[in-house]
Amino acid sequence: MVVLAQLQDREDVHLQSHIDGAPILSLKGISKSFPGVKALSGVDLDLYPGEVTALVGENGAGKSTIVKILTGIYQPEEGTITVSGEPLNFPTAQDAGKAGVTAIHQETVLFDELTVAENIFIGHAPRGRFGLIDKKTLRRRAKELLDRIGAQIDPDVTLKDLGIANKHLVAIARALSIDAKIVIMDEPTASLSYKEIEETYELVERLKAEGKAILFISHKFDEIFRIADRYTVFRDGEKVGAGKIADVNEQSLVKMMVGRAVDQVFPNRAPDLGEEVLKVVGYSHPTEFEDIGFSLRAGEILGFYGLVGAGRSEFMQALFGITKPSKGAIRIDGKVAVVRSPNEAIHRGIVYVPEDRGKQGAIKGLPIFQNVTLASLSQTSRKGFLKLAQEFEMAREYTQRLDLRAAALDQDIGELSGGNQQKVVIAKWLATKPRVIILDEPTKGIDIGSKAAVHEFMAELAAQGLAVIMVSSEIPEVLGMSDRVIVMREGRIVAEYEGEALTPESLVRAAAGIEEARA
Amino acid sequence: MTGFLKSREAILAGAILALLIGVASRFPAFVAPANLANVFNDTAPLIILALGQMVVIVTRCIDLSVAANLALTGMIVAMINTAVPGLPIPLILAIALSLGAMMGLVNGLLVWKLDIPPIVVTLGTMTIYRGIIFVISGGEWINAHEMSDSFKAFPRASFLGLPVLSWIAIVCVVAFLLLISRTPLGRxxxxxxxxxxxxxxxGIDVGSTQCAAFVLSGMLAGLTGYLWVARYAVAYVDIAGGFELEVVAACVIGGISIAGGVGSVGGALMGALFLGIVKNALPVINISPFWQLAISGSAIIIAVAFNAASSRTKGRVILKKAEHAI
Structure with a gap:
């Protein structure tokens, strides 16, 4: 109650819940932290039978964390979960299933090699004599369930032969088979065609009619306003608003999502733009992005904003030579450059600090200094043999510039904290003396202190005349650091903002595809 | 990494020492320098192959074809020797190295270009290489009297008190130490x-690096092929049958992680020495060959369990740090 009172105009929620009856599932004061990051702090979420609640928020707002808590994958540190008025906790995924919670993910969790009927009843298949699976009943009941949701799927077909939309239907049939009362749909329409999306909406209506409580996570405002009855908005791990969809419009939802003034401090920069360093013309890929073009000047920080899956990282990987573009050209310092491999990209002065440093950045098992020099071994070797003294020298120089905190340079990189690992990875790239540095989500999952250090450093890089491309899904960071921002959506550049036009609302609108006129 | 690995190597060295002391307490003659030199010479082929296997395993692959490669190269050089007895030894060595490297290249290219899992590739080529021996030899043996004297004498020739075979193993160890610590490829x-x-x-190409590891492993298998056939003065289809598993075992005992990325030359060397000593000591103290297998097998499991345990404590350390940070 205390939490609720702190939030702006929440009284209506209380009133509504009294009028419509109790929620079937109610989360109160849920908190969850990961080392260095508070993912959720004291959030509430109510789901009502026969109603669709849309959960909206920026990337990193805590939406997937709450889904994982609801499905028993994470356990909250604080807070209570009440199902049909009874307090419960979900120590495992099975417990969540027993309590009637089921989730349909973007990437459905089903078994490709089994048939549709087997997938629907896996774990609770009807048994016949000797405890063996009763195939006849299995097929008949699968057919009944599929009919109930209006799905035209043969229960004997192997799952891998179905499209994504049909896999979702199987997942929903499975949810019905275990008599789930609460259905979580995590961006169910993200990779569907127009017709399939319409079918998904119809299905949601059917589930509503059956009295299911639905949590619908989506970035698409048009569908939120079309199918949701209620909304809950998360921002930076806190609930910032909830209520009836009928009482809000897109404008006010966007405002809640992006929130008040930024409380992070960003370095003061006086950008001193130099010559054009990089020019990209008509870069296209058969499936991931199309007609990407921009130019970048020395000393500039260019932000790339967009929703997850907008094709930003995919484009950056092509720019860095990991994947091949189908069309397009790049010019470095005015000269046409061909980049066919990361090695060529590094030689031409483009480096890429990838998003997931655990997976794509640090090499555990190698000591810090070897991680730093790994991309510049040609500089530290003579006649094919490495000069360890030179390697140490290079590692010392770059890690000192980044203020790395480590016991010794021959320490295993795995023993460092996330922020310090990130510094080592950045030091590796600086050691190659690049012209253009691409930073993909440079501060994702690191603590505030390290974030500030990375931002300071990014500003310093630009001041030294490097051209910086920053891919980020965090609006404060994009606004605080960039001289110019390109917004991508569904593989295309949809907007470019600088100066006055660069506002949180404009970014969110462009990324979500909301037209100006409707806003 | 170095401190961590060094301590693991120290433990392995301690185990070897304990083994030697245990045997010496009943049979002091076993630890006489001359006998230890014999044991080392006997273990030399295992050491050489374990070095090649080590780089392959470090790149997250495995090479099951080494013993078949060894046998095929051995058969081919033996046949060349019977056909042209006067061929100088350096030329024989060059042929053995390049034949082995070619077979390694086949493995490497299949892994790199066709993206087939290494265990499948080398299981396949292992069978193919053995099959080729049968085809070219018609299943016949090549015996001592068919080989030229200089061909047979080379690995046994003594130099500074040690046989050439031992020296080759030492040179390989030194070369791999350099390769691993001082070259971009090793990194x-x-x-x-x-x-x-x-x-x-x-900017490191994963496929070509793995291919290079297979070529190195194949090259060493080829070299060992000639040394093996010359030392035992016989070549036939089944020589070194099952030896690939002993090579992998030596690596695992030596702390080379099957998951890749962790390993050292010292580890491979000591893993091989441990197995070599067990193999030579047990018959001396009258323990049946069954126990030899059981002891090797236990050593593998203990080594893996030890590696798993040490990586678990590492995880706890990280958590503690994170707790302090909060």
Missing amino acids: AFFAVGGNPHAAVYT
Whole structure:
């Protein structure tokens, strides 16, 4: 109650819940932290039978964390979960299933090699004599369930032969088979065609009619306003608003999502733009992005904003030579450059600090200094043999510039904290003396202190005349650091903002595809 | 990494020492320098192959074809020797090295270009190489009297008190120490095995690095093929049958992680020595060959359990740090 009172105009929620009856599932004061990051702090979420609640928020707002808590994958540190008025906790995924919670993910969790009927009843298949699976009943009941949701799927077909939309239907049939009362749909329409999306909406209506409580996570405002009855908005791990969809419009939802003034401090920069360093013309890929073009000047920080899956990282990987573009050209310092491999990209002065440093950045098992020099071994070797003294020298120089905190340079990189690992990875790239540095989500999952250090450093890089491309899904960071921002959506550049036009609302609108006129 | 691995190597060295002391307490003659030199010479082929296997395993692959490669190269050089008895030894060595390297290249290219899992590739080529021996030899043996004297004498020739075979193993160890610690390729092996995704972003081609590891492993298998056939003065289809598993076992005992990215030359050397000593000591103290297998097998499991345990404590350390940070 205390939490609720702190939030702006929440009284209506209380009133509504009294009028419509109790929620079937109610989360109160849920908190969850990961080392260095508070993912959720004291959030509430109510789901009502026969109603669709849309959960909206920026990337990193805590939406997937709450889904994982609801499905028993994470356990909250604080807070209570009440199902049909009874307090419960979900120590495992099975417990969540027993309590009637089921989730349909973007990437459905089903078994490709089994048939549709087997997938629907896996774990609770009807048994016949000797405890063996009763195939006849299995097929008949699968057919009944599929009919109930209006799905035209043969229960004997192997799952891998179905499209994504049909896999979702199987997942929903499975949810019905275990008599789930609460259905979580995590961006169910993200990779569907127009017709399939319409079918998904119809299905949601059917589930509503059956009295299911639905949590619908989506970035698409048009569908939120079309199918949701209620909304809950998360921002930076806190609930910032909830209520009836009928009482809000897109404008006010966007405002809640992006929130008040930024409380992070960003370095003061006086950008001193130099010559054009990089020019990209008509870069296209058969499936991931199309007609990407921009130019970048020395000393500039260019932000790339967009929703997850907008094709930003995919484009950056092509720019860095990991994947091949189908069309397009790049010019470095005015000269046409061909980049066919990361090695060529590094030689031409483009480096890429990838998003997931655990997976794509640090090499555990190698000591810090070897991680730093790994991309510049040609500089530290003579006649094919490495000069360890030179390697140490290079590692010392770059890690000192980044203020790395480590016991010794021959320490295993795995023993460092996330922020310090990130510094080592950045030091590796600086050691190659690049012209253009691409930073993909440079501060994702690191603590505030390290974030500030990375931002300071990014500003310093630009001041030294490097051209910086920053891919980020965090609006404060994009606004605080960039001289110019390109917004991508569904593989295309949809907007470019600088100066006055660069506002949180404009970014969110462009990324979500909301037209100006409707806003 | 070095401190951590050094301590693991120290434990392995301690185990070897304890083994030697245990045997010496009943049979002091076993630890006489001359006998230890014999044991080392006997273990030399295992040491050489374990070095090649080590780089392959470090890059997250495995080479099951080494023993078949050894046998096929051995058969081919033996046949060349019977056909042209006067061929000088350096030329024989060059032929053995390049034949082995070619067979390694086949493995490497299949893994790199066709993206087939290494265990499948080398299981296949292992069978193929053995099959080829049968085809070219018609199943016949090549015996001592068919080989030229200089061909047979080379690995046994004594130099500074040790047989050439032992010296070759020592040279290989030194060369691999240099390769691993002082060359970009050595560094690339660990980068590819430790984090293939990150290696790609660093401009290291994962496939070609793994291919290079297979070529090295094949090259050493080829070299050992000639040494083996010359030392035992016989070549036939089944020589060194099952030896590939002993090579992998030596690596695992030596602390080389099957998951890739972790390993050292010292580890491979000591893993091989441990197995070599067990193999030579047990008959001396009258323990049946069954126990030899059981002891080797237990050593593998203990080594893996030890590695798993040490990486678990590492995880706890990280958590403690995170707790302090909060």
